Amino acid sequence: MPKTAKNTPVIVLDGLTKRYGLGDAGFNALDDINLRIDKGEFIAVMGPSGCGKTTLLNILGLLDRPDEGDYLLDGKSVERLSNIQHARIRSNQIGIVFQSFNLINRLNVLENVALPLTYKGVKRTKRLEAASTILKTFHLQEREYYMPWQLSGGQMQRVAIARALVNKPSIILADEPTGNLDSRSSHVIMEELADLHKKGNTIIMVTHNPNLTSYASRVIKMLDGKIASDIKINVASEATESVSIVLNRKKKSAEDTKVEENPTEKKPKKVTKKKPAKKGAAKK
Numbered sequence: 001m002p003k004t005a006k007n008t009p010v011i012v013l014d015g016l017t018k019r020y021g022l023g024d025a026g027f028n029a030l031d032d033i034n035l036r037i038d039k040g041e042f043i044a045v046m047g048p049s050g051c052g053k054t055t056l057l058n059i060l061g062l063l064d065r066p067d068e069g070d071y072l073l074d075g076k077s078v079e080r081l082s083n084i085q086h087a088r089i090r091s092n093q094i095g096i097v098f099q100s101f102n103l104i105n106r107l108n109v110l111e112n113v114a115l116p117l118t119y120k121g122v123k124r125t126k127r128l129e130a131a132s133t134i135l136k137t138f139h140l141q142e143r144e145y146y147m148p149w150q151l152s153g154g155q156m157q158r159v160a161i162a163r164a165l166v167n168k169p170s171i172i173l174a175d176e177p178t179g180n181l182d183s184r185s186s187h188v189i190m191e192e193l194a195d196l197h198k199k200g201n202t203i204i205m206v207t208h209n210p211n212l213t214s215y216a217s218r219v220i221k222m223l224d225g226k227i228a229s230d231i232k233i234n235v236a237s238e239a240t241e242s243v244s245i246v247l248n249r250k251k252k253s254a255e256d257t258k259v260e261e262n263p264t265e266k267k268p269k270k271v272t273k274k275k276p277a278k279k280g281a282a283k284k
Contacts, residue, residue, distance in 0.1 A: 008074065008075045010073070011071075012036050012037075012070075012071075013035040013069065014069055015032050015069035016030055016034075016066045016068070016071065017032055018030040018059065018064070018067055019067050027225075029225055030055055030066065030225050033227060038202075040202055041217055042193075042194075042218070043205065043217070044212060044213045044218070046213070046219065048223070053222055057204065060171075061090065061096050061173045062090055062094065065079075073089070091167060092167060094172075097160050097164045097175065097177050099175050099177065101156045101159070101160045105147065109135065109147075109159050110132060111128075112159060113163045114128050116163060117130060127166075130166055134162045135162055152185070153185060157181060158189065158192065161177070161189070161193075165196070169201075170202060172193070174203065174204070174205040177189055190212060190215050197217075217232065218231065219233065
């Protein structure tokens with residue numbers, strides 16, 4: 001592999017535009033988007049409803065096509081690829097986690113997770129084994145034969161993530177993955193995504209929750225189909241700053257303690273008692 005390939009971004013969007021509606025009723029859901037995403041980034045995409053977040057995710061996941069512009073995946077344009085080729089890329093490289101879980105109610109947990117392997121032609125026994133293995137990663141091995149409606153919201157979302165990962169994709173797209181969950185379940189899901197990021201996966205997550213940006217290495221804010229801001233978070237510098245704050249606090253605490261132990265007040269003079277005169281001493 002040539003040296004330049006190492007620096008090739010995993011995703012490049014060049015002048016991407018997506019329109020909906022016709023004539024005066026038409027509008028640009030995405031308006032001339034230019035974006036570069038490097039391998040291993042954890043990107044949080046934020047913005048108000050209708051700003052184009054989900055449209056962007058659908059195009060990145062090859063579920064929709066732009067009207068203008070180009071989408072390069074690993075340096076290759078996907079514009080002229082057929083729907084079958086798009087499906088093949090999704091099957092091998094892209095895992096998608098939906099807010100509404102999208103589990104099939106007539107299939108149990110194990111069959112839901114194994115489903116993507118069906119499209120790759122993997123035999124039933126092999127795909128069920130692979131599904132069982134990844135469910136253990138998410139501590140769901142005891143729920144393999146449960147039906148989706150027997151699970152909690154957090155469990156269903158973990159099953160959805162397991163299904164997205166069973167093909168071992170390098171890119172994970174998550175559309176409001178904690179939108180339908182309580183705070184405890186949300187924390188579990190975000191920790192799972194953070195672990196995947198540490199393993200080298202590229203994660204692009206759409207969210208309305210500003211608290212979830214603490215997991216990201218980059219935050220993109222969208223407005224009216226455009227990128228309003230794009231901020232990279234230097235995790236290393238934040239960690240150094242936090243350590244510095246803690247050390248300064250400890251140092252200050254130690255100095256305060258030292259002052260208390262060594263006050264500046266004058267010590268009281270030592271009082272010495274006079275020795276009593278010896279008996280029988282001669283009077284002068």
